[in-house]
Amino acid sequence: MIMTTTDGVPGRTVVQVFGVVTGSTVRAKHIGRDIAAGLKNLVGGELRGYTELLHESREEAIKRMTQQAESVGANAVVNVRFATSSVAQGAAELFAYGTAVRVE
Amino acid sequence: MNSAPRLPDDSVNLGDQRPVRDIVQLFAGITVVVVGLVVVIALATDVAVGFISRDTEKAIFAPVLDTIRKSVGGSDATKEANEALRELFDRVHANTESLPYEFDVRVTCYAVPNALALPGGGILVTSGLLKVLHSENELAFVLGHELGHFEHRDHLRGLGRGLVVAVALGLVGSAASAEVVANISNAALAAHNRGQETDADLVGVGAIVGMYGHAAGAMAVMTALSEASHEDFADRVDILRSHPVSDDRKQAMRELMQERNWRSNGKLRPLADALQAPCAATPTAG
Amino acid sequence: MAALLTTLVLLLVGYFVGSYLEREHLASLREREQRFVGLQAVTMRDIADSAAATEVSMVMGSAVVSVDYFKRFLAGLRMFVGGRLGAYETVLDRGRREALLRMKEEAHRRGFDAVINVRLETARLAASRGDGKGTAGVEVLAFGTALKLPSDSPFARKF
Numbered sequence: 001m002i003m004t005t006t007d008g009v010p011g012r013t014v015v016q017v018f019g020v021v022t023g024s025t026v027r028a029k030h031i032g033r034d035i036a037a038g039l040k041n042l043v044g045g046e047l048r049g050y051t052e053l054l055h056e057s058r059e060e061a062i063k064r065m066t067q068q069a070e071s072v073g074a075n076a077v078v079n080v081r082f083a084t085s086s087v088a089q090g091a092a093e094l095f096a097y098g099t100a101v102r103v104e
Numbered sequence: 105m106n107s108a109p110r111l112p113d114d115s116v117n118l119g120d121q122r123p124v125r126d127i128v129q130l131f132a133g134i135t136v137v138v139v140g141l142v143v144v145i146a147l148a149t150d151v152a153v154g155f156i157s158r159d160t161e162k163a164i165f166a167p168v169l170d171t172i173r174k175s176v177g178g179s180d181a182t183k184e185a186n187e188a189l190r191e192l193f194d195r196v197h198a199n200t201e202s203l204p205y206e207f208d209v210r211v212t213c214y215a216v217p218n219a220l221a222l223p224g225g226g227i228l229v230t231s232g233l234l235k236v237l238h239s240e241n242e243l244a245f246v247l248g249h250e251l252g253h254f255e256h257r258d259h260l261r262g263l264g265r266g267l268v269v270a271v272a273l274g275l276v277g278s279a280a281s282a283e284v285v286a287n288i289s290n291a292a293l294a295a296h297n298r299g300q301e302t303d304a305d306l307v308g309v310g311a312i313v314g315m316y317g318h319a320a321g322a323m324a325v326m327t328a329l330s331e332a333s334h335e336d337f338a339d340r341v342d343i344l345r346s347h348p349v350s351d352d353r354k355q356a357m358r359e360l361m362q363e364r365n366w367r368s369n370g371k372l373r374p375l376a377d378a379l380q381a382p383c384a385a386t387p388t389a390g
Numbered sequence: 391m392a393a394l395l396t397t398l399v400l401l402l403v404g405y406f407v408g409s410y411l412e413r414e415h416l417a418s419l420r421e422r423e424q425r426f427v428g429l430q431a432v433t434m435r436d437i438a439d440s441a442a443a444t445e446v447s448m449v450m451g452s453a454v455v456s457v458d459y460f461k462r463f464l465a466g467l468r469m470f471v472g473g474r475l476g477a478y479e480t481v482l483d484r485g486r487r488e489a490l491l492r493m494k495e496e497a498h499r500r501g502f503d504a505v506i507n508v509r510l511e512t513a514r515l516a517a518s519r520g521d522g523k524g525t526a527g528v529e530v531l532a533f534g535t536a537l538k539l540p541s542d543s544p545f546a547r548k549f
Contacts, residue, residue: 007434016108017545020431020508022486024117026479028465030472053472064116071113079433085512087528088457090469093482097510099432100112101105105438107504107545109427114420117483123464123476124405130467285470287394 001066002076002103009076009103016102018072023065024095026087027057057094058082065096074100135288142269142292149264153257158204161260165224169208172222178214178230185211185382189229192240192376196247199314200307203254209247213383219246221253223260231383239372241321243379245308252307258300265293302356309357309366318370319361326354397463404459411458412480419487426494428548431505431534437545440506445538449505451492454515455485456527482528486510489532497536504545508534 008014029037029050037047061082069077080098087093165172186209193209205225217233220226227250229243237243253259269289309322361368430437457465461477468475489510497505511531539546 007436014105016106017430017432017434017437018108018110019112019427020433020490021112022117022483022510024479024482024486026475026482028469028472028475031470032472067116068112071116072110079435081433081509083510083512085528086514087478087482087512088462088465088469088475088514091465091475091478093478093512095482095486095510095512097433099434102108105544107430107437109430109548111423111427114416114483114487118416118480123460126476127460127464127467130464130471134467134470 001069001074003062003066003080003098004076004078005080006078008078008101012076012103014078014101015104016074018069018074018100018102020097021065021068021072021074021077021100022095022097023061023063023068024093025057025060025064026091026093027053028088028091029053054084054092054094057092058096061094061096065098069098069100072100074102076101076103134285138285138288139292141272142289142296145268145272146261146265146293146296149261149268153260153264156257156260162205162224165222166206169222169224169226172224173210173212173226173228176212176214176220176228178212179383181211181213181231181382182378184378188376188378189243192244193227193247195315196244196311197251199311200248200251201255203251205254211379211382219250221250221259223263225254234375234379234382237325237375239321239324240375241312241316241372242325243321243375244312244315245321245325248308248311249304251311252304253300255307256300256303258304261300262297265296269293298352302353305353305357306360309360313364313366316370316373318367319357320368320370320372322357323354323368324372326357400459401463404461404463408458408460412484415484415488419484419491422491422495423487426491426498429494429498429502429504430545430547431490431494431497431508433508435507437504437506437537439539439543439545440537442540442543443537444540445502447500447502447536448533449493449497449500449502449536450531450533451489451494451496452529452531453485453488453492454527454529455481455488457481482512482530485528485530486512486532489530493532493534498547500536501538502536503539503543503547505534505536508532 002009004010032049036049040047065077065080077098077100080096082094082096085093189211190209193207197203197207207225207227209227209229211229211231211234214230215232216230217236218228218230219233220228222228227247229246233246234243237246305322309319312321313319358368360366457478461481464477465475490508493505493508509532511533513529513531515527515529537545
């Protein structure tokens with residue numbers, strides 16, 4: 001599955017446009033990361049626990065988006081965008097969306 | 105390019121839903137962890153309390169006894185009432201394990217029935233309690249019960265446990281489930297407290313048997329307290345209550361008395377006059 | 391004790407009523423999505439003949455979704471051990487699909503043929519509870535550029 005953030009796939013032609021496909025996941029951090037983050041807020045620096053968490057979530061969201069694309073018969077997803085938002089205290093939603101197309 | 109609009113598979117984002125199973129699993133798991141932690145904390149504080157000698161306790165708390173007493177509320181009782189209580193207390197103390205505190209025993213004018221053991225050697229009895237009790241035997245049992253708490257260092261243990269659990273909950277902090285966790289830990293602590301109350305009861309019963317030759321006062325206190333607090337079925341099954349419901353306490357007491365062959369019937373002596381009217385003015389309402 | 395019973399009752403109500411409402415909404419979503427599938431909405435900036443558009447306008451659709459008591463309770467427990475919050479995923483997906491549909495409905499109502507450059511935004515609304523930690527709901531916004539295309543265009547609407 002080809003994925004781009006541009007309008008089409010450079011060097012190929014878009015033949016069919018199927019529509020918007022999305023992939024999302026909501027993850028909660030566990031109490032250990034919460035406490036560690038609280039402590040890290042004192043000294044600053046990268047919150048590695050969260051980085052990993054959000055990275056895994058993003059991978060999952062992309063996977064779901066490509067699953068949707070496959071289900072409509074696409075071989076590429078173009079103009080992919082991401083959004084991260086907090087949906088509850090301690091939980092974040094990751095979602096990826098793009099347009100499923102067939103390129104040749 | 106052509107437009108070929110199609111609907112994608114929507115089950116991809118709906119996920120694999122089994123919320124009831126999730127909730128049951130999570131709740132069970134968290135309960136096990138929290139109860140385990142509370143038990144560990146309780147044991148640890150019990151051990152730690154053992155290291156605080158009674159002299160240290162006296163040195164730390166005796167100076168602040170007045171402040172603690174004031175925070176309980178209520179106003180001072182008559183001198184005669186305090187003297188009468190002290191006289192009874194000395195007799196009770198003679199019948200329990202001798203403890204090295206300089207006990208400061210007082211009546212406080214407060215309408216809610218209560219008796220407290222304060223760290224450092226303070227014992228407070230409210231005028232509300234004196235109204236509910238009908239005989240000297242009953243009051244002696246209450247005093248013996250409080251002495252039991254001192255014997256087992258319960259007041260210190262309670263303080264220590266309360267502190268540590270509060271700190272632990274504070275770390276858990278802003279998680280939405282903090283409320284659930286607080287409830288679970290309260291229930292676990294309450295169960296622990298119930299055990300301590302029963303142990304103190306046994307000291308109280310031993311004291312009055314020594315003083316009067318029978319344990320008639322003890323049962324009477326249970327009944328009086330039960331009536332005063334209007335216990336009903338809901339209270340009986342409430343696992344968050346730390347004072348054991350009367351039925352369980354009465355049962356424990358009956359078993360002990362059978363074991364030791366103590367009489368549960370006998371003549372009850374009336375309260376000293378000064379204790380029947382301990383407050384010069386109307387007591388503070390609860 | 392009363393507090394425990396209340397919680398249990400709220401949980402049951404949240405679970406049964408919430409599940410029912412969710413099923414109803416999903417059915418409605420599928421039906422409407424099928425109806426509007428002919429009005430293409432894409433995230434691309436250009437489609438085949440967007441240069442030939444006769445009329446252009448921004449269209450928007452938004453929805454605010456909230457979570458029932460049962461799901462909130464489950465989330466609270468889940469936040470202790472971490473992991474996927476499947477319960478919230480459903481809610482947010484429904485909100486997103488609803489927002490997209492409303493955007494398409496607006497485009498359809500005003501006579502447009504397709505929507506390009508679609509973007510989605512999610513925002514959490516804070517509850518009015520004193521400490522601001524509660525969630526009143528989550529707002530999903532879908533917006534894009536709607537085009538009126540000549541009737542022989544491949545993207546002209548098919549209904």
